[in-house]
Amino acid sequence: MKTNRQWRLRQRPQGQVSTETLELVTEPAPSPADGQILVRNVYLSLDPTNRIWMTDMAQYMPPVALGEVMRGGTIGRVIESRHPAFTPGDWVSGMGQWQDYWCGPGEQMAKLPWDGTLPLTIYSGLLGMIGCTAYFGMLEIGNPQAGDTVVVSGAAGAVGSIAGQLAKIRSARVIGVAGSRAKCDWLVTDCGFDGAIDYRAEDVPARLDALAPDGIDVYFDNVGGAITEAAFDRLNLNARVPLCGLISTYNKPVPTGPRNYHMILMRRAIVRGFIVMDYLPRFSEAIAQLAQWYAAGKIHYRVDVRDGLEHAPAHLNALFDGSNQGKLIVRIADEDEGDRL
Amino acid sequence: MKTNRQWRLRQRPQGQVSTETLELVTEPAPSPADGQILVRNVYLSLDPTNRIWMTDMAQYMPPVALGEVMRGGTIGRVIESRHPAFTPGDWVSGMGQWQDYWCGPGEQMAKLPWDGTLPLTIYSGLLGMIGCTAYFGMLEIGNPQAGDTVVVSGAAGAVGSIAGQLAKIRSARVIGVAGSRAKCDWLVTDCGFDGAIDYRAEDVPARLDALAPDGIDVYFDNVGGAITEAAFDRLNLNARVPLCGLISTYNKPVPTGPRNYHMILMRRAIVRGFIVMDYLPRFSEAIAQLAQWYAAGKIHYRVDVRDGLEHAPAHLNALFDGSNQGKLIVRIADEDEGDRL
Numbered sequence: 001m002k003t004n005r006q007w008r009l010r011q012r013p014q015g016q017v018s019t020e021t022l023e024l025v026t027e028p029a030p031s032p033a034d035g036q037i038l039v040r041n042v043y044l045s046l047d048p049t050n051r052i053w054m055t056d057m058a059q060y061m062p063p064v065a066l067g068e069v070m071r072g073g074t075i076g077r078v079i080e081s082r083h084p085a086f087t088p089g090d091w092v093s094g095m096g097q098w099q100d101y102w103c104g105p106g107e108q109m110a111k112l113p114w115d116g117t118l119p120l121t122i123y124s125g126l127l128g129m130i131g132c133t134a135y136f137g138m139l140e141i142g143n144p145q146a147g148d149t150v151v152v153s154g155a156a157g158a159v160g161s162i163a164g165q166l167a168k169i170r171s172a173r174v175i176g177v178a179g180s181r182a183k184c185d186w187l188v189t190d191c192g193f194d195g196a197i198d199y200r201a202e203d204v205p206a207r208l209d210a211l212a213p214d215g216i217d218v219y220f221d222n223v224g225g226a227i228t229e230a231a232f233d234r235l236n237l238n239a240r241v242p243l244c245g246l247i248s249t250y251n252k253p254v255p256t257g258p259r260n261y262h263m264i265l266m267r268r269a270i271v272r273g274f275i276v277m278d279y280l281p282r283f284s285e286a287i288a289q290l291a292q293w294y295a296a297g298k299i300h301y302r303v304d305v306r307d308g309l310e311h312a313p314a315h316l317n318a319l320f321d322g323s324n325q326g327k328l329i330v331r332i333a334d335e336d337e338g339d340r341l
Numbered sequence: 342m343k344t345n346r347q348w349r350l351r352q353r354p355q356g357q358v359s360t361e362t363l364e365l366v367t368e369p370a371p372s373p374a375d376g377q378i379l380v381r382n383v384y385l386s387l388d389p390t391n392r393i394w395m396t397d398m399a400q401y402m403p404p405v406a407l408g409e410v411m412r413g414g415t416i417g418r419v420i421e422s423r424h425p426a427f428t429p430g431d432w433v434s435g436m437g438q439w440q441d442y443w444c445g446p447g448e449q450m451a452k453l454p455w456d457g458t459l460p461l462t463i464y465s466g467l468l469g470m471i472g473c474t475a476y477f478g479m480l481e482i483g484n485p486q487a488g489d490t491v492v493v494s495g496a497a498g499a500v501g502s503i504a505g506q507l508a509k510i511r512s513a514r515v516i517g518v519a520g521s522r523a524k525c526d527w528l529v530t531d532c533g534f535d536g537a538i539d540y541r542a543e544d545v546p547a548r549l550d551a552l553a554p555d556g557i558d559v560y561f562d563n564v565g566g567a568i569t570e571a572a573f574d575r576l577n578l579n580a581r582v583p584l585c586g587l588i589s590t591y592n593k594p595v596p597t598g599p600r601n602y603h604m605i606l607m608r609r610a611i612v613r614g615f616i617v618m619d620y621l622p623r624f625s626e627a628i629a630q631l632a633q634w635y636a637a638g639k640i641h642y643r644v645d646v647r648d649g650l651e652h653a654p655a656h657l658n659a660l661f662d663g664s665n666q667g668k669l670i671v672r673i674a675d676e677d678e679g680d681r682l
Contacts, residue, residue, distance in 0.1 A: 052607075058574070059607050224602070233399065243606050257602025259595070261565070265584045265614035266393075266400050273606035 002029035005309055006069045007098035012055050015251050016320055021054065022070060022098075022313050029101040031080070038080035039092055039102040039109065040337065044309065044330040045073035045124040046316050047158075048222075048247045057255075060275050070098040070312075075112070075124055077337075086111070093123050098312055100332060119303070120335055125158055125327035126294060126301045127287050133244060133276040134162035135286040139170070140279075141242035141272050142218040146171035149212045151231050154222030156183035157319075158327035159244060161191055162290075163220045165299050168192050172218070175211045177204060177227050179322035186325075190300045200322075205230045215239075223248045225256070232263040239269040251320055302326035343370035346650055347410045348439035353396050356592050357661055362395065363411060363439075363654050370442040372421070379421040380433055380443040380450065381678065385650065385671040386414035386465040387657050388499075389563075392591045401616050411439040411653075416453070416465055418678075427452070434464050439653055441673060460644070461676055466499055466668035467635060467642045468628050474585060474617040475503035476627040480511070481620075482583035482613050483559040487512035490553045492572050495563030497524035498660075499668035500585060502532055503631075504561045506640050509533050513559070516552045518545060518568050520663035527666075531641045541663075546571045556580075564589045566597070573604040580610040592661055643667035 003026055010023040032038045053064045053071055064071050074096030078086050083106030086092070092109035096102045112123050125131065144150050150167040154160040155176025164174045164187065176187040176196040184196035195211040197204055208230055215236035221228055224246035249255055264271055279286070293299045304326040306315045311330070318324040344367055351364040373379045394405050394412055405412050415437030419427050424447030427433070433450035437443045453464050466472065478500070485491050491508040495501040496517025505515045505528065517528040517537040525537035536552040538545055549571055556577035562569055565587035590596055605612055620627070634640045645667040647656045652671070659665040
């Protein structure tokens with residue numbers, strides 16, 4: 001009998017996720033019922049939005065209930081199938097949970113077309129919900145035109161770095177705001193950003209004045225807080241603000257908004273909150289386009305794979321202290337584990 | 342020689358407009374040069390946005406410079422013309438100034454098609470920029486559908502009362518938030534709102550829960566502040582927030598934004614700042630439609646005409662203490678003054 005480690009939500013976090021927030025419990029792995037599949041989870045995607053799901057604040061999906069296994073995007077391999085469309089050995093991804101094994105209706109997982117050419121983790125990132133988030137948020141909501149100035153916060157993050165490069169493909173001038181000199185260097189040198197601001201070491205308003213002297217036409221926001229206030233002060237008329245995330249506020253006990261909210265009025269700007277699931281019917285379009293740009297070398301992308309389901313809560317905090325470098329993914333098992341069975 | 346009283350901006354206001362803010366000076370009325378017209382101002386429109394123009398905060402038009410005559414929408418009568426398209430006796434409206442006489446290029450004023458059927462002041466309100474603001478803000482940005490719940494702040498104001506009635510024409514459920522029981526009664530009894538909340542006497546969040554139990558699909562915002570926070574907490578998925586004004590914040594020394602700004606993200610809402618001038622090419626469409634609805638009794642509208650250019654600064658404060666009832670207009674001269682000349 002297989003042992004299934006599970007991270008269950010014990011209490012709703014105040015501030016950053018602590019050892020009290022989640023509890024690692026062990027159960028026997030379930031057996032699939034008719035129509036179900038049993039999946040060996042191999043990768044777990046860690047994303048800022050996970051922190052939202054742990055709270056009971058108003059949000060866009062139901063929060064994770066206390067006692068439930070924590071929700072998360074996963075990539076895994078079917079090891080047992082009682083669903084006609086799945087065969088043991090199939091690779092699947094979907095909205096899973098923080099555990100070794102997932103068992104449920106086959107319809108809840110998508111088969112991955114993985115042929116070994118690309119790293120498997122890319123389906124948790126560029127060619128998954130991350131890439132689609134950047135694609136629709138930047139190209140549909142931000143809609144940068146050639147010559148526009150685009151500012152991306154959380155720019156070295158998984159979504160931000162792709163969003164900025166998509167604006168470059170549209171021939172915009174792109175400035176990123178990120179949390180270290182190394183991240184800024186990567187944005188400019190590898191990702192082709194026109195400039196980057198280290199918000200921990202630099203004066204963001206002054207640097208925006210220098211790097212975006214003509215104001216901001218698109219502000220792709222992942223963070224909220226003071227960086228958003230600096231961007232708002234510099235919005236151009238009819239600016240677009242795709243609101244993708246507010247990571248600087250998730251760990252705060254009391255929410256805050258930009259003090260200069262009035263700039264939305266003064267600059268007749270559009271702020272639009274979105275989640276990638278709004279665009280589900282168009283995922284295949286986005287993924288095909290992103291794959292083509294990636295193959296052509298137009299998008300640089302990196303992952304930060306960390307070992308051990310047992311360390312998942314600690315790894316999640318890396319998103320909030322800025323210590324990750326690229327799409328954060330937990331390796332739960334070796335990719336070839338299934339081959340050895 | 343005619344005497345021209347002018348309100349010139351002396352200093353930028355802190356808090357409400359005081360006797361120090363503007364200075365009443367008297368000059369001889371100018372004579373028109375070639376291509377210019379001399380207009381006897383009869384009505385001056387007072388609007389919350391006037392307060393913005395007095396400051397040097399970032400805004401959508403240049404602020405009024407210190408020493409300049411204060412800017413404002415006017416209706417007046419041509420008394421001297423050196424422009425081929427204008428004849429003495431013509432009624433005109435446009436962006437004028439707080440003074441007895443206006444002199445400038447004819448192109449800056451629009452001739453009014455006034456035949457005496459409707460009150461002349463309607464061109465400063467329902468059939469002018471006020472009506473167009475409500476029309477485009479509600480119908481284009483808010484875009485309420487039958488059965489939607491619409492909340493309007495500043496609902497008894499000139500724009501708000503029209504905006505709410507336009508949503509009623511679209512068969513939405515409309516709740517207004519206003520500053521007195523009398524205003525609320527007027528909204529429900531005369532304007533056909535489904536409910537109204539007196540924010541000075543009632544608990545706005547609790548009343549919204551009662552009157553908008555299914556949440557808010559369109560929040561037409563004129564005020565900002567705590568009322569906006571209460572509305573944000575109740576936004577439905579994909580809600581639209583036409584951001585027309587933030588009157589509760591204009592007199593504050595330090596700007597504030599809604600603390601629950603994150604609701605834009607969580608409910609995947611759109612907040613869009615706008616000013617009516619964005620829709621200038623479509624004004625005639627809006628005015629024709631508004632006039633038709635008004636004639637059909639579908640829009641109730643009232644004006645609050647107050648006498649005396651010399652009292653204009655005090656009258657302006659009525660917009661901020663909520664003591665006006667309807668579109669606020671200053672009568673500078675009698676309508677028939679020109680006939681007596």
